[in-house]
Amino acid sequence: MTRSNDVRAELPAAQGPWRDSLGNASIRAAQVLLLLVLGVVAVYALIQVRLVVIPMLLAIILAAAIGPFVNWLRRKGWGPSMATTAAFLLLLLLFGGLITGIVFAVVGQAGQLVSSATEGFDKLYAFAQNGPIPIDDAQIQQARDSAIDFATSSTASSGAISGLSAAGNFFAGGLLMVVILFFFLKDGEKIWAFMLRAFKGKRLVKARRVGYSSMAVLGGYVRGTAIVALVDSVFIGAALLVLGVPLALPLAAIVFIGAFIPLVGATLAGVLAALIALVANGPFVALIVIIVVIVVNQLEGNFLQPVVMGRTLQVHALVILFALTAGTILAGIIGAILSVPVAAVIWAAIKAWNGEKDENITQEEIEEAEVQTALDETGHGLSSTPPEEQEAKKAAAMSAADDADERRSLQERTVEGLDDDTDDDLPTGPAGAADTDGTDGTVGRHGGSSPVAR
Secondary structure (H helix, E strand, C coil): HHHEEEEEHHHCCCCCCCCCHHHHHHHHHHHHHHHHHHHHHHHHHHHHHHHHHHHHHHHHHHHHHHHHHHHHHHHHHHHHHHCCCCCCCHHHHHHHHHHHEEEHHHHHHEEEEEEEEHHHHHHHHHHHHHHCCCCCHHHHHHHHHHHHHHHHCCCHHHHHHHHHHHHHHHHHHHHHHHHHHHHHHHHHHHHHCCCCCHHHHHHHHHHHHHHHHHHHHHHHHHHHHHHHHHHHHHHHHHHHHHHCCCCHHHHHHHHHHHHHCCHHHHHHHHHHHHHHHHHHHHHHHHHHHHHHHHHHHHHHHHHHHHHHHHCCCCHHHHHHHHHHHHHHHHHHHHHHHHHHHHHHHHHHHHHCCCCCCHHHCCCCHHHHHHHHHHHHHHCCCCCCCCCHHHHHHHHHHHHHHHHHHHHHHEEEHHHHHHHHHHHCCCCCCCCCCCCCCCCCCCCCCCCCCCCCCC
């Protein structure tokens, strides 16, 4: 018998169509295709509700940047609502002042810009006629007529209507973002604790690490990029003011916004400033503007970003380029702004989840994560608690958890004892069955004096 088993063990296993190397490769290819299909379906579903998804992503980014300020106010004794309101008022003053300055600058310099644009167009027209590649008047007139026909066509009208619809969606999304941001800042700890209910034990520890790492990367990226963008806009805006280029303040604001699009944003904003300088002030001033933009971008890339942002954005430039392209295709300018921080957060979350093996997580870390989650559920987590009160809060939470465990174990022991002694302790009725309603004055299984009820 033993010999026959040995003979069977030495025989080669049966080879089926899915057991060779090609079959294994086919199975793996099918798995990859399934994941790609699931990803495409998820992206398509998110695009269909982008009016909700984009404001939520923007609110998360702003909450990551503003949250430390709100928590600092709460550690100073401010309530959640008052601290959030103060942060909102500060943002309103900042953005309101910036928008007001831009509007007044555009209104005050609109006439000068129109006259400069007319003069620049005349110069461009003369250069086209007398340049190295002369263009006759018929071709110029044909191009002009084509532009006029497009502006007065139904295509332009439908574009204007779609523009109005986009403006309505923009204001609706902005209002939704403000509401979501308010609740993220006010009840962020409760929302975070609610999301962590799906995790227990060691996975709770890893989930909390993922959350902290992701928010740290996101907040550091937003604050670092804002500092870099502010420096770029100040230097370029000052150069535009000194050179007398019209709309210096709006152009500086565009530079600030463009800096949030890595690799290409600041460059495109500088090109726009150079074009306006070319139209309004001539080629010499435009050349100086280009030189200033190049110098500022070099200082930003080689000195300012490494110092301010450090190792916050640990993503290769090629990944950034792919993320920018995908985000721009899916959601335009907003997608280009959101794509890079989202990619950085996803990479940080993956590294945080896989950074430590499950067997290396100790019981003390699990208990610490459970205590912190319990405090977050109350809306008074450690991040918003003064340092001198944190130990007392942790001790109170641990004591409450121990009491809850004791009550749970006592209840389980009571129920087990009741189940074991049911047939012996419960009185029987005339038919010999257990009296479970307690109507005869005795204690029934579900009567008011049962151990479970107590």
